Amino acid sequence: MSSPVLQAVAVKKHYRLAKHEIPVLRGIDLSVQAGETVALLGASGAGKSTLLHVLGLLDPPTAGEVHFDGQRVDNLTIGQRAALRHRHVGFVFQFYHLIPELTALQNVLLARMMTTSVWQFWRQRKQAKAAATALLEQVGLGDRLRHRPSELSGGERQRVAIARALLAEPKVVLADEPTGNLDSTTARGVVDLIFEIQRQRGLAFLLVTHDERLAQRCHRIVRMQDGVVVS
């Protein structure tokens, strides 16, 4: 395999709660190769979500470095980090996190509007719309474009969230318990879809889960406990 696309080097993360420093990540080293799927397992409170946020540049580490494509990125400005996140990282969350006022199509399209100006977006709106529609069709929601999240089931919402994560064609998808809120049949459907797309696009895929069987489908399993990687 090639060089790591995403890498954590001695990452520490502390939270400060009323003068107490609470160590959540105590020195994590982790690399994810391009096209690799990694499952992140660990008890509740082990720091899995925190690590995911740090790797996705949503939260800066207290110490240590985050590298993206061999470049250090944790020290970039807040705006640069936002742009990087937009272009290279797709997030999928347990609670879908769609915007309730927007239709499925608009929720996906939103991913195209984050860094383009009004004028640029207006000029490429047709292609953007076509791309978003194609993605929604791929996740099996071709007939649900104009539905709002409240009119969709949990599984459908998660598919919309996956389509949104993919629209900007990221290299890495970070998923935090994407099936945690779904029944097992629906979950299997969603997971199959994710792995299929991952294979097609050669994405690096970091999956936080509590489900051992699901973890087994990944190339590699990383276990965490109390803020450190144990295996």
Next chain:
Amino acid sequence: MIAAFSPFLALRYLLTRRINLLGVFGVMFAVWAIVLVDSVFTGFVGQIRDDVRSSATDLMLTDLPHDTSYLALRTALVTDEDVVATAPRLRHHGMLQPLRRGRQDNRYQTSSQVDFDHTVNGFATMLGIEPAEEEAVSGLRQWLVRGPEELTRLYTSDFWPSPVFDERAPERKARMLLPNDAEWTARRRAGMPTEADSSRHRSDWPGVVLGWQRVRRMRWFEPAEAFDLLCASFQGGEVNATLHTHSTRVAFAGCFATGHRTFDETMVLMPITTLRSMLGQDAKDPSSIDIVTDVAVRVRAGLSSAQLANCKRRLQALAQAVLRPGSAPCLVADWEEQNQVFLSAVAHEQGMMQFVLFVVMLVAAFVIYATLHMMVVQKVRDIGILAAIGGSPRGIGAVFLLGGLTVAVVGTLLGVGTGVLSALALNDVNDWLHAQTGLELFPRRLFDLREVPCRLAPSWIATVAIGAVVLALVVAFIPSRKAARMHPVEALSHE
């Protein structure tokens, strides 16, 4: 650069939240009120200033000692190159007393009745003028046109124009005498002894011209109707002055209107010679003085305000040099200074009005602030999502800033539109309401106006519009900064 998602989401959020209409209506109402009320106010103030200006002269020399001779002052003043004309003015307090028809002989005679309703008599400021000179310094000619106009409008029958200033003979004009036949007819009507034939009568009653406000409260409308003019004065030196009362029979010689309400209500124009002799300075007496209390001055047209200020200073010095040494300083006032108290009261009122309206605008801005703040609080999770999919803090803040901006712009446009329309339609609406319900939004009678004056000032409207939008941006900045500074992870886990 503004990322495309900011305006897109701002619009989506606004359209799905009817509460934002509150902000739109708030701004619209405030702008509407400011545009409409201020244009009416500007109209009123403009009209009042125009009227006051037309009642005043370019400059007025005043605060003169009571024994000042006009001729000496005039001689000094006309040496100034900017002075075009001067005219004497003599002011004194007096009272009008109409004649009453006697019970036995059915003749008009001096009455002892006092009527505190001012319907037939009343106190007045007698303003002695020299008609020929007065015409050259003040708007006297226009006043005499406007007076009958106002009364005609009020009574819908033509009121007669004053004949006394068209008199050819200078000495008759100076005494403002009415035509012989007019006075003869009036004497006849009053049952006074007259020549048998009007052509042999020579007018003898000095004419007085009354403000239209006074005329409309009186019962006599016929030319040359006689009445008595009373005044009291102290005569005979500074220390041992004795009180003198005078009564002069005068004739009603016409009606004037300057539009300046207090002027029209209080002033009675009369020949200065008549007033002088009432005050003990009869022209036939060789020791008499041609006294004046003020000198009205017309200056060259088109003087800049700096030139006018210089002119005022020069004239003051010229006049002061004529006065007895040790006299209190005299004053040269321009038209605004002549009515300073009145004009500054009016301006102050407009300022107060604008302040009240500004408070209305603040309330509207607060509504925008409150709705946006609420929106940010409701949208914490969305803010986290936007951050996760790559929204920059600036772009996230812009969602809410643009929301506030849109509310303000829409509200302002609606406000300016409705404000201008209602200002234009104001008189029609007022008339229509009056015709339908008898109600008058703007009681014109109260202000003696033909129509509600309304002046739309484009620069003021632009100021209000820009001000409203800027104010909204300022208040919208606070919630939008709160949104931009939110920590993405905390926002995402917000319940």
